[in-house]
Amino acid sequence: MQAAPVVQGLFEGQGDATRLLASRCRGCGSVYFPRSLSCRHPRCTDKAPQDILLGPHGTVYSFTVQAYRPPPLFVMDDWAPYALGLIELPEGLRVMAMLTGRAPQDWRIGEPVTLTTGVLFRDAEGREVLTFQFRPLAISTATAAEGALA
Ligand SMILES: [Zn+2]
Structure with missing residues (x-):
């Protein structure tokens, strides 16, 4: 399956191989x-x-729940409320990203996380368009994928 990053030059790889x-x-x-x-x-x-x-590991510095659909520049086929995290990286900077793998309200400050990717939408050619996300470090990618679908 062909996939493309939502913005060129932001990240490389997919799943556990994602790096910023x-x-x-x-x-x-x-x-x-x-x-x-x-x-x-x-x-x-x-x-x-x-x-x-950068990556793959970081820590949740803060987060909020995006409870309403963002305006049209943001495209997501299967939209549902999600957690938006501010992730502290060991290199000394904080990165904002969607959090996945758990119900949005169940995240906790200080939790260890790791990079992954998630599908935002399919483009006109049917390719999956990906963004980088963070998931809980403690669970497997397969479990994170199930959580994202729940
Ligand atoms: Zn300098």
């Missing part, structure tokens, strides 16, 4: 996601970002 495409400045070590062409740290003089991959 990011930058780390060789001058000051600042990490950026999505990738940055320059370093925005005010005291950095080198401003030399290089491409890195």
Whole structure:
């Protein structure tokens, strides 16, 4: 099955192999996601970002439940309320992402999570269009998929 990322240059891979495409400045070590062409740290003089991959592990820093359907720029075929998480990564930045694998209201701050992908919609050619998501670290991908369908 052909699949495509919802935005080119945001992540690579699928399922447990999902990684975020990011930058780390060789001058000051600042990490950026999505990738940055320059370093925005005010005291950095080198401003030399290089491409890195982030993931798969993080921790739920905070989350909310998206209870109404977002406006039309956001497309999701089988829409249902979902948890939207702010995930703290070991590289020192926080990334916003959909959470999957559990009922939206059952998430807890501080939970360990791991990257995965989920289908947002099928495009005109029938390809699955994917976004990156985080799922509970403690359960398998198969269980997460079942949870997403529940
Ligand atoms: Zn820098």
